Amino acid sequence: MDVNFELYKVFYYVASTLSFSEAANNLFISQSAVSQSIKNLEEKLNIQLFFRNTKQVRLTKDGEVLFQHIEQAYNLIKNAERTIDEIHSLSKGEVRIGASDTICKYYLLPFFKEFHKLYPGVKIHVTNGTSPKCVELLQQGSVDFIISNIPNHYVDVSMIIKKVQPIQDVFIAGMQFNELKNRQVSLKDLEKYPFLMLESKTTTREFFDDMIKEKNINIIPEIELGSIDLLVEMSKIGLGLTFVWKNCIKEQLKSKEVFMVHVKEKIPVRYLGVITHKHIPLSIGAKKFIELLY
Numbered sequence: 001m002d003v004n005f006e007l008y009k010v011f012y013y014v015a016s017t018l019s020f021s022e023a024a025n026n027l028f029i030s031q032s033a034v035s036q037s038i039k040n041l042e043e044k045l046n047i048q049l050f051f052r053n054t055k056q057v058r059l060t061k062d063g064e065v066l067f068q069h070i071e072q073a074y075n076l077i078k079n080a081e082r083t084i085d086e087i088h089s090l091s092k093g094e095v096r097i098g099a100s101d102t103i104c105k106y107y108l109l110p111f112f113k114e115f116h117k118l119y120p121g122v123k124i125h126v127t128n129g130t131s132p133k134c135v136e137l138l139q140q141g142s143v144d145f146i147i148s149n150i151p152n153h154y155v156d157v158s159m160i161i162k163k164v165q166p167i168q169d170v171f172i173a174g175m176q177f178n179e180l181k182n183r184q185v186s187l188k189d190l191e192k193y194p195f196l197m198l199e200s201k202t203t204t205r206e207f208f209d210d211m212i213k214e215k216n217i218n219i220i221p222e223i224e225l226g227s228i229d230l231l232v233e234m235s236k237i238g239l240g241l242t243f244v245w246k247n248c249i250k251e252q253l254k255s256k257e258v259f260m261v262h263v264k265e266k267i268p269v270r271y272l273g274v275i276t277h278k279h280i281p282l283s284i285g286a287k288k289f290i291e292l293l294y
Helices: 005-017 020-027 031-046 059-084 101-118 131-140 175-181 188-194 203-214 228-237 246-254 284-292
Strands: 050-052 057-059 093-099 122-128 144-149 159-167 167-175 197-198 224-225 242-245 258-263 270-277
Touching: 005 020, 020 031, 050 258, 057 059, 059 131, 093 101, 093 131, 093 284, 101 122, 101 144, 101 228, 101 246, 101 284, 122 270, 131 144, 131 270, 144 159, 144 203, 167 175, 167 203, 167 228, 167 246, 175 197, 175 258, 197 203, 197 228, 197 242, 197 270, 203 242, 224 228, 228 242, 228 246, 228 258
Parallel strands: 093 122, 093 144, 197 224
Antiparallel strands: 050 057, 144 270, 159 270, 167 242, 167 258
């Protein structure tokens, strides 16, 4: 099938903005030219790509399938342009990273500082998101790599995982649960206490759920949140126990606002990992950033 690639370019801009007028502005062409290009593409492919009315533009099922592929292809082309641009120098460019806010705050911050000092002309672009969202960004080619807790059930065979650092999870409580302090309890004992947990579809929550399921423990959280920091704050005021990285609570342990609840069962060690895509080449800047992590 012989289709002019310019038609796919116009399709990409309309599909990503869901607006013919905005696509025209981005492409510096008239709206009628955009409409004609989409019409030509639909005729070439013999499918309808958009539902159109006076109020909104939506992708059809066929349009959604095509956009998944065109978006990845577009990002690959942009990656190639960036790589060519950076080939002789790291005086400019961009590193695109996907990671949760927790990983950014408690792991990546010093590396951001060091990388910026070494390569001040290279921009660091970070997209925050849950584990599924970060994997989706990597699949689309919207980021160079992601940093994630391992295991991560959303990673597929097209991706490469390299462990960079072990992490230890712990149970914590505020002083309102002082009866748990300085003694060892079983996971079964914790069933009777209120729990605060990260929301579902996060690697930490899935790790926790798998761990208690394996040990036949039934803990149902009373509150689910999207932020580790907020979990810690709510634990401090006595709303319940929670399960977090030990690295996240150094200051709170030092100030004795919370304490670790010691359990008899061994909590498995997890890892932080760099995840890349086998079929998406890394930019020079991304390679240099990853080197700092080892």
